[in-house]
Amino acid sequence: MTNKLHPALIVFTVFVFFFLVGPLIIVVGSALSDTTYLTFPPQGLSLRWFENIFQISAFRRTIITSLQIAFLSTFIALLIGIPAAYALNRYRIQLPGWLSTLFILPVLVPELVLGFSLLKNVATQFDAPIFLSLVIGHTLLVLPYVVRVISASLASFDFSIEEAAISLGSPPLKTFFTILLPNVRSGVIAAFILCFITSINDVSISIFMTGPGISTLPIQILAHMEQFFDPTVASVSVLLMALTVGVMAIVERTLGLTFLAK
Amino acid sequence: MRRFSGWTLATPATLLVVIFLVLPVLATIATTFTTPAGPFATYTSFFSSGFRRTVLWRTIQISAFTTIISLVIGFITAYVVSRAPGWLKSILIIAAVFPLLTGVVVRSFAWLIILGKNGILNSTLLSLGLIAEPVTMLYTQGAVIVAMVYLFVPLMILTLVGVLESIPDDLLQASSSLGAKPSATFLQVILPLAVPGLIVGAVLVFTGSFTAYATPQLLGGESQMVMGTLMYQQAMVTFDWVAASTIAAIMVVITIAVVLLMTRVAKRLNPMAV
Secondary structure (H helix, E strand, O other): OOOOOOHHHHHHHHHHHHHHHHHHHHHHHHHOEOOOOOOOOOOOEOOHHHHHHHHOHHHHHHHHHHHHHHHHHHHHHHHHHHHHHHHHHHOOOOOOOHHHHHHHHHHHOOHHHHHHHHHHHHHOOOOOOHHHHHHHHHHHHHHHHHHHHHHHHHHOOOHHHHHHHHHOOOOHHHHHHHHHHHHOHHHHHHHHHHHHHHHHHOOOOHHHOOEOOEOOHHHHHHHHHHHOOOOHHHHHHHHHHHHHHHHHHHHHHHHOHHHHHO | OOOOOHHHHHHHHHHHHHHHHHHHHHHHHHHOOOOOOOOOHHHHHHHHOHHHHHHHHHHHHHHHHHHHHHHHHHHHHHHHHHHOOHHHHHHHHHHHHHHHHOOHHHHHHHHHHHHOOOOHHHHHHHHOOOOOOOOOOOOOHHHHHHHHHHHHHHHHHHHHHHHHHOOOHHHHHHHHHOOOOHHHHHHHHHHHHHHHHHHHHHHHHHHHHHOOOHHHHHHOOHHHOOHHHHHHHHHHHOOOHHHHHHHHHHHHHHHHHHHHHHHHHHHHHOOOOO
16 A cells, blocks of 8 residues: 555554553552552562462462363363354255354353353353353353354365365274364364453353352452452452563464454 | 265254344244233333433433544544554554453443542542542543543444545545645545445444443443443342343343344445445
8 A cells, every 4th residue: 555644643643552552551550559459550569469369369269260160161172162153154044044144143142141141041040150150151152163263264264175085084082083173273262262261351241140159250350349349359360461572472473463453 | 976965064053153142032033022011011101201211311411422522532633543654553563463352341440540539630620720629530431421422433444444544545645636735635536435344334333322331331330321321230239031132122222223224324335335
């Protein structure tokens, strides 16, 4: 493009990115403050609020629960979502058209409604353990990402390669692992990351399914904020942001940064 | 050689969605029609309560403002980003993706620090002498809207950068070589081609803010109750599950209606699909 941008547009964009990044810098700054209240710029530098996270047992417990749920639900969603995405692409004619709509329903139905309905009609009705209900809820929440991302990778996959392997005598499962999976590798990595991040940050489903003794990290952060307004929450937020940075670094290493632009 | 059929592969995921999403959500909606007082009693009582009508209207207002502001900010920013040189574009896109991958709680919390009574904005304004005493900014409609815009602008930017980049360069060159000024090219070529993308973005933001929970809870509190926070309160504080189900049903209907309506509008307005 040879069209020059109007300077006002550039100034506007600079402001927007300042607006996007500024608040997160403020969170990092307040986490490092040596005061007992939240303040920015930080007064004195200390890491004591990071230590404080691990001294509060509720934070220790919920960090572990959140990680367990994120890994489990992501794993289950990949396990059932990859075959579903494959079926949608490979057997398009055999399967009814509404099936692909069904798999995006968890995005269409408000999360709060899904969480409440799981609580009301599954968890209390069948006395399901809270942990199990959380895993089910999060698996539903992340399933659309798996189906969509893997479908996009499969769109450019040449199914005749797979035909060749099968006609040469390769059993279906082996074909899947040696032919199909390596070809959609980047899709699987992207889906894994999207699912994991979505699960670990979820509030709207989890809020209905935390009970005695079990909770997730975002819900614990909300509960802590109701009682204390100290830098602990800021330092937990920094931990979560560090996790995001780590994940983005993995994307960069394996897929290249341009992947994010898609 | 026996092969897996399409259904065998799709069944586990289908069952999961049907058993744990479709049936429970339908059951929730069904209970609102089977109360002893009659099939529409819960809806009559919802709409006859002034407080609940206010909540619904406030939610619509907040979502509409959030959508419009995000559209304007997102579109201008996406336009600049899509015209930026390669290296800068990558950096800007990372700067937009990062907040998107950061959780709702963290991003709302940031605004709690900024807008609080002793927050950064108040202390800055005080030290500049622009105000004499701290202004109440938290727990206002404005606070909720600002935080929601913050939540959704990255999504809008990323959606629209994709749309703007897919506009063929030839069209823009044709427009300028035929004598159109940059502003005319923008208004008569770029904007109409971006309409379907703008609609997709608007739907995402509107439905997202209409059903939000954490942000209005943290920045609006009790005084700025919206549909999401009201539903949670009914379900988990007063344990009125019929009332909560009614709000759930209204949220589902409005969400799906907006999505269906706007996808139809987007299809009709798409100048590329002749």
